[in-house]
Amino acid sequence: MSASSPSQAKEQDDDTKPLWTYVTKVKSVAGGGNYEIKCNICDFTFNGSYTRVRAHLLKMTGKGVRVCQKVTVAKLIDLKKIDNEATLRVESLGVDPKKRKASSVENAFNLQARETPDHEIARMFYSSGLPFHLARNPHYRKAFAYAANNQISGYQPPGYNKLRTTLLQNERRHVENLLQPIKNAWSQKGVSIVSDGWSDLQRRSLINFMVVTESGPMFLKAIDCSNEIKDKDFIAKHMREVIMEVGHSNVVRIVMDNAAVCKVAGLIIEAEFPSIYWTSCVVHTLNLALKNICATKNTEKKIMLLMKNRFKQLKKGLQEMVISDQWSSYKEDDVAKAKFVKDTLLDDKWWDKVDYILSFTSPIYDVLRRTNTEASSLHLVYEMWDSMIEKVKNVIYQYERKEESEGSTFYEIVHSILIDRWTKSSTPLHCLAHSLNPRYYSHEWLSEDCNRVPPHQDMGLTRERLKCFKRFFPDVNVRRKVNIEFANFSDGREGFDDLDSLNDRVQMDPKAWWLVHGINAPILQKIAL
Structure with a gap:
């Protein structure tokens, strides 16, 4: 059979086997569907079917054929994309391509x-x-x-009625069955209830409530509050209902907006449920801090940091635009504005200022991105905030060419804003979570900065941690056991002096460490997990 026969041409056009186009069928050989095949990329010749064509071009070893030596990384990505698309086409048809032969x-x-x-x-x-x-x-x-x-x-x-009745009820039961394993873990791991306000496409004012665990977020409900006064009592009422639905003993904290009314509502909940903490949204706190920083005279009134970041990425293209011949046609519309834009984009000092602004705000954005995920970061926030302030200081002092002992008016303004926001949003729960992170007791972490001390030697952290213990354990005898467990954990003794336990403090994820080594402090282990 020649390579140009109708059956081969038909197979060459098969959209489920697109890689045939990258080889040439020299002739048919013994065995059904086998050919002598020549690769159009590397000129290597081999016998086989489409399976070996895929193995050769996609560099699949162990398939009885040498991989193509001339397929680059970029080409391999393209070929895999083509092959994946063909696989999806086959799956969407629900038919085995080997059985699709027809007249x-x-x-x-x-x-x-x-x-x-x-x-x-x-x-x-x-x-x-x-x-x-x-x-x-x-x-x-x-x-x-x-x-x-x-x-x-x-x-x-299914028709209109079946979709909105029987099938809807069946699907709800199906979803509830899928969520049941997550709900079963609430009593073991504890949950955070997250609430936020937003507006839908009909501009209705809504408040949604979600339960967040280490397994991820789970939507509970959204309430329409378009015609309601969203005061502290209204917010506390609905938060209370959600807490009772989840089970107050399962709730560790509630996370809400930083608005004053939300904070007061959080305090109402804390008074009613002493074991539950209100914490503000870290991402919202950082956004407010950036807004405050950008409102200072030193950084230009209401500067748009994201726009400046985009300008930096497009710097070369913007400069080429204003020196191009086409720019003259825009100048005719508004000469003064065109001159201002051109002078600004070609001004090296302006670009230096952009670099500076992006540099000292970069640590803040880094923390914002790290906390704006579904992963738990409560045990990291305290240290991240300290490190962020130190990095901001280093950038500002380097730009102003000042020594550590000198003062900086601008840094003092930024520092006061960041400290003020942290003071308003931090809670004893942050300090407890930081204190239970084994990494912060490790020699490796402490030696990174001579000013670092382990959490149990920090006066502020100790004071806030003890507040947490008093709220979580009102019974004096139980609290004494907890304090003894914490003493053993923080000092590395009484079950925590094992070499693996000490070495793993910096190597393992904190939760994994508590699972492996926390058995000697069962009460603390439950809190940490």
């Missing part, structure tokens, strides 16, 4: 038959105003693939 008449009939449902589905999208990305929904694709590949005589899709 030309059957193929023509299938194409015509497929056009009818395609048009009907398209009209459903157009007539109902459905977003096109619905077509990427796996349940949408799975439903049609299942219906196409299974003979269900007389099947009709």
Whole structure:
């Protein structure tokens, strides 16, 4: 069989086997579907089928063929993308490509038959105003693939009433069953209840409530408060209902906005449930700190940091724009504005100022990004905030060319803003979480900075930690046991003096460390986890 035969050409055009286009079939050889194949990229010749073509081009070892030596990393990425797309096409059809051989008449009939449902589905999208990305929904694709590949005589899709009643109730039960393992872990690990206000597309004022654990966030409910006065009592009332739904003994803290009304509502909850702490959102706190810094005269009134960051990325392109011939056509519209833009973009001092602003705000953005995730960071916030302030100071002092012993008016302003925001948002819970992080007792961490001390030797941390213990353990005898456990943990004795326990303090994730080495302090272990 020649390489140009109709059957080979047909296989060459098969969109489920796109890598055929990168090789040449020299001739057919013994064995069904096998050919003498020549790679168009490296000219290597081998015998086999499409399986070996994939192995050769995608550099899959152990497949009985040498990998292509001339496929670069970039080319390999492109080839894998093409191969993955073909796999998805096969899966969406729900048909094994090896079983898809059919006559030309059957193929023509299938194409015509497929056009009818395609048009009907398209009209459903157009007539109902459905977003096109619905077509990427796996349940949408799975439903049609299942219906196409299974003979269900007389099947009709669910109607209006069935969708909003029976099927909706079934799906709710299905989702609740999926969430049950997460709920079962609440009593063991504790949860944080997170609440925030927002507006939907109909501009309704909503407040949502979510439960967050180490497994991730879980949405509880959203309430419409469009016609309500969102005062402290209103917020506390709904937060109280959520706490009772979750179980107050399972709740460690509530996280809300930094607004004054939210803080007062949090204090109401703390008074009613002594074991629950209110904490502000760290990300919101950092945003407010940046806003305060940007409002100072030293950094220009209401400066847009994100825009400046984008300007920095586009610096070369912006400068080329204002010196291009096309810029003259814009000058005619507003000469003064065009001159100001051009002079600014070509001014090295202005770009130095942009670099400086981005440099001293970069540590703040780094902490913002690290805390703006689903991962728990309560045990890291205290140290991150201290390190952030120190990095900001280093950038400002380096820019102003000042020694450590000298004063800086601008740094004093920034420092006071950051300290003020931390003071308003920090709680004893942050200090307790920091105190239970084994990393901060390790020799490696302490030796990084001569000013560092372990948490149990820090007066402020100790005072706040003891406040936590008194709230969590009102019984004096239980609290005494906890203090003894903490003494053993912090001093590395009575079960915590094991060599692995000491070495792992800096090497292991804090939660993993408590799981492995915390058995000698069962009460503290439960708090840490």
